[in-house]
Amino acid sequence: MASMTTTGCGEASILHADLDSFFASVEQRDDPGLRGRPVIVGAGVVLAASYEAKAYGVRSAMGGRAAARLCPAAIVVPPRFSAYVEASRQVFAIFHDTTPLVEGVSIDEAFLDVGGLRRLVGEPELIGALLRARVRAEVGLPISVGIARTKYLAKVASAVCKPDGLLRVPPEGEEDFLHPLPVERLWGVGAITAAKLHADGIRTIGELASREEQELAVTVGRAAGRHLHALAHLRDPRPIEVGRRRSSIGSQCALGRGRRSRAELDALLAGLVDRVARRLRGGERIGRTFTLRLRFDDFTRVTRSATIPRSTASTATWLETGRGLLSAAWPLIEERGCTLLGITISGLVEAGSEQLELPIFVAEQQAAALDVALDQVRDRFGSASVGRAALVGRRTGLEMPTLPDPGPRTPRAG
DNA sequence: TCTGGGGTCCTAGGACCC
């Protein structure tokens, strides 16, 4: 269960620590020949670009060809995910050594609440500086730290002070800091929302703050309107959440343009299901909903999902579910050509927290069905007939309407 | 500029139940 912590209000004591160009920095750390030079990680798509490459306009998620055009001198290296995972583990160990109140956001960033450490260690700025020095000395990577009263402001601060910087936004200077920034800096504003806001004449966060929440809701939807309005007005009460676990796990693979046979896609699906089910079991989680994700030659996408009655981490169960969805989508795949196959299992809970022994589950289903049948008998023929119907049910091999108490719910062994 | 792999949250409609 995620636990929450309260933060001292009015004080700038939330840190947002964010590794700079994480993947590219790891590559430069491990290969001295890459230091000081433009580095791009990932060939087809830019996963990360060093600051030397960013100076040419290279950005992550950009196509490889476009990046090469912008920066022909760039050195392109393939990603080494295991090295990034290991570096992340080391950096998070330093986070946890700094304060127990750490909320991981992704592989390369986290929020830290250091409000309780003033007496023990010092002001948040000092703690941030020590943290940066430790990550540099012990892991060999640059990291930026933003400090503010709220998570959102701390995150903007770390983005503004990049690379390799530290910035504290004092509570009395929040509006001056935030309002001149473009709306793209708001959490939740991507290209599409930004275009809608621009069309409404809103370009800066200050301009957005001057609008009514209802007015924004018309443009971007109710939840987003409320969210953006609150952020622009410096309201962000979200506490640091410790011990949050992800609620879905997925895997996918891009296929390129060539047509794949049904057998090939079946095999790919089996590989994805096996990988995800293993990760589920490794994390002692079980899930209930399977989503099949497809992308076609024209880059349109569809999803197909199914929810099963009981959570599981069983490869066989999920493979059967996935095959059913793939069969149903097969005409679409034949028509439009599949360029990406992905799966996600969601609705995750801790293993053992929601399972019943299978016989008990079946008995519950049968009892429920018979209760329904007997209710119908009662409606049509009166309650006097119910006993006789139950008797007939017993003679014909059906279960009695009320089963003996199955006892306490027990988690499945193993 | 043709696009990787891993996630989160929100919306909207339909089914179903009370």
Place this chain on the structure above:
DNA sequence: TCTGGGGTCCTAGGACCC
């Protein structure tokens, strides 16, 4: 027999983030 409102679950899609 017709009718309403509210709540929950499921499916599908969209936007966004790193």
